[in-house]
Amino acid sequence: MGFTPTESIWFNGRLVPWGDAKVHVLAHGLHYGTGVFEGMRCYATADGPAVFRLDAHLDRFFQSAALYELTIPYTKDALADAALEVIRANKLESAYLRPIAFFDAATLSVWTKECPVTVAIAGYPSGAYLAGGPDRGTRVMISSIRKFDNAAIPAWGKACGQYINSVRAVQEAQRHGFDEALLLNSRGEVSEGSGENLFVVKDGGLLTNDVDAGILMGVTRASVIELAKGLSIPTRVGPLSVEDVLGADELFFSGTAVEVTPIREVDGRVISEGKPGPITRRIQDTFNQAVRGQLPQYRQWLSFVRQAVTS
Numbered sequence: 126m127g128f129t130p131t132e133s134i135w136f137n138g139r140l141v142p143w144g145d146a147k148v149h150v151l152a153h154g155l156h157y158g159t160g161v162f163e164g165m166r167c168y169a170t171a172d173g174p175a176v177f178r179l180d181a182h183l184d185r186f187f188q189s190a191a192l193y194e195l196t197i198p199y200t201k202d203a204l205a206d207a208a209l210e211v212i213r214a215n216k217l218e219s220a221y222l223r224p225i226a227f228f229d230a231a232t233l234s235v236w237t238k239e240c241p242v243t244v245a246i247a248g249y250p251s252g253a254y255l256a257g258g259p260d261r262g263t264r265v266m267i268s269s270i271r272k273f274d275n276a277a278i279p280a281w282g283k284a285c286g287q288y289i290n291s292v293r294a295v296q297e298a299q300r301h302g303f304d305e306a307l308l309l310n311s312r313g314e315v316s317e318g319s320g321e322n323l324f325v326v327k328d329g330g331l332l333t334n335d336v337d338a339g340i341l342m343g344v345t346r347a348s349v350i351e352l353a354k355g356l357s358i359p360t361r362v363g364p365l366s367v368e369d370v371l372g373a374d375e376l377f378f379s380g381t382a383v384e385v386t387p388i389r390e391v392d393g394r395v396i397s398e399g400k401p402g403p404i405t406r407r408i409q410d411t412f413n414q415a416v417r418g419q420l421p422q423y424r425q426w427l428s429f430v431r432q433a434v435t436s
């Protein structure tokens with residue numbers, strides 16, 4: 126998912142040309158990973174582009190910031206407007222949006238209290254994230270690299286530095302010819318993908334894990350649980366074992382980048398005959414319609430870009 130440069134990036138309160146959104150090499154966030162970020166998608170709808178669950182993403186952004194005592198010098202409303210402005214200014218129809226806030230250059234001490242906070246929101250056109258993608262499904266390796274423990278770094282926060290764990294896992298998976306890694310936590314339970322939550326389909330229902338498993342509490346995960354309820358597909362939330370995964374009828378990832386992506390293979394074991402299964406397909410179809418504004422009951426999840434201009 127490489128990026129295609131757009132015209133401008135929202136950077137500390139104003140739009141600047143893409144190439145001018147630069148930071149100093151001594152930025153604290155660069156050295157110590159002291160930043161927080163979000164990933165959101167904007168979809169083309171019949172009523173123009175709309176950001177999916179902007180509110181939930183910005184809530185998590187502020188929660189992640191609070192965890193690291195990082196004060197974002199903008200209100201949630203100001204950042205919501207900024208996100209819509211990025212879409213509008215760059216004439217994007219569908220896009221991936223990346224808000225980030227980090228401690229900037231002032232000291233190389235580990236503590237952050239002297240550091241100013243820089244905030245930016247970039248947006249660019251974006252397609253499927255994982256090889257195989259939502260249509261064919263992806264191939265996954267159970268990583269030898271464990272997920273960090275909540276007691277060290279709470280996985281529910283979305284901080285920059287913690288992704289070094291995901292990077293190692295996905296590097297290992299790709300080195301072994303897989304598309305994505307599935308990480309176990311320190312108890313040996315299944316946690317999540319390098320950038321996705323996991324759903325097991327078994328006996329007509331869904332099973333997914335919770336915050337205790339060391340996962341990011343995905344906005345897509347929460348949306349899938351709600352969509353499943355609307356489809357009368359039962360969901361059980363609890364620990365996931367490797368046996369649950371290997372014995373699944375179907376498996377899929379959820380996440381902003383991957384949306385709803387079937388998993389067709391785990392460690393060389395074929396899942397659901399190597400094809401997206403029927404329940405995965407139902408969830409995926411409903412998700413795809415909801416994000417594009419085609420289902421009235423889920424339209425409150427969308428922040429429409431053009432409406433924001435006139436309101």
Ligand SMILES: Cc1ncc(COP(=O)(O)O)c(C=O)c1O
Pocket residue numbers: 164291317318319320321322340341342343344345346379380381382
């Ligand atoms: C580690 C991790 N887990 C899960 C997710 C899915 O979260 P969401 O659905 O909010 O994008 C992401 C993506 O942000 C992630 O990075």
